[in-house]
Amino acid sequence: MALINNIRFASNGLIPCIAVDYQTKVVLMQAYMNKESLVKTLQTGTITYFSRSRKALWTKGETSGNFQKLRSLFIDCDHDSILVEVDQVGVACHTGSKSCFYEDQVLFDFPSEVFSKLKRTIYDRKVNPEVGSYTNYLLEKGVDKILKKVGEETAEVIIASKNNKKEVIYETADLLYHLLVLYESLEIDFNEVFAELSVRASAP
Numbered sequence: 001m002a003l004i005n006n007i008r009f010a011s012n013g014l015i016p017c018i019a020v021d022y023q024t025k026v027v028l029m030q031a032y033m034n035k036e037s038l039v040k041t042l043q044t045g046t047i048t049y050f051s052r053s054r055k056a057l058w059t060k061g062e063t064s065g066n067f068q069k070l071r072s073l074f075i076d077c078d079h080d081s082i083l084v085e086v087d088q089v090g091v092a093c094h095t096g097s098k099s100c101f102y103e104d105q106v107l108f109d110f111p112s113e114v115f116s117k118l119k120r121t122i123y124d125r126k127v128n129p130e131v132g133s134y135t136n137y138l139l140e141k142g143v144d145k146i147l148k149k150v151g152e153e154t155a156e157v158i159i160a161s162k163n164n165k166k167e168v169i170y171e172t173a174d175l176l177y178h179l180l181v182l183y184e185s186l187e188i189d190f191n192e193v194f195a196e197l198s199v200r201a202s203a204p
Helices: 002-006 035-044 110-127 134-141 143-160 165-186 190-202
Strands: 015-021 027-033 048-051 056-059 068-075 082-088
Touching (some): 002 035, 002 068, 027 035, 035 068, 110 134, 110 165, 134 143, 143 165, 165 190
Antiparallel strands (some): 015 027, 048 056
16 A cells, blocks of 8 residues: 555545556546545555546446456555556446547547548648659659559568568568558549548458
């Protein structure tokens, strides 16, 4: 229990707590603890939070049966937030979702945003050519030139895979860029590729 003495609770006596699935590392939910709920969690091995609306302790799953069994507990570098790794029984979210952070709640998705930004840049070069732009050079040369570069970059990824991870990452970025240029040349929306991947992800 000495750990508790190092924790910096807020002026209201609470500290935010993030629950993560022990096996998958998926973020399940965020709630609050106070000193009493933290002590109870450590004593029982079952996650207990503090309800700000009810002003009382609540053990996750006490009414739903969706308990969270404590596997690990961490405090951050400032000692003002907690992360618990748990074995989740059933679902974590009251909506019935496994996690409270489900897909249609996404506000920003780094890979998608990066692809979208790169797609917009390539399209902008197509409609507003810039002198010295490599993208314009490829688009002006046409599909055969772009396909040649796609082939070269594919080979570079293969070669890099025999060397080290850093080279693979660099060459893969080159390949993806040239693929996006190819799609723009052929007027293929990359979202169509994502849609196909989604179908495959759902396949048995």
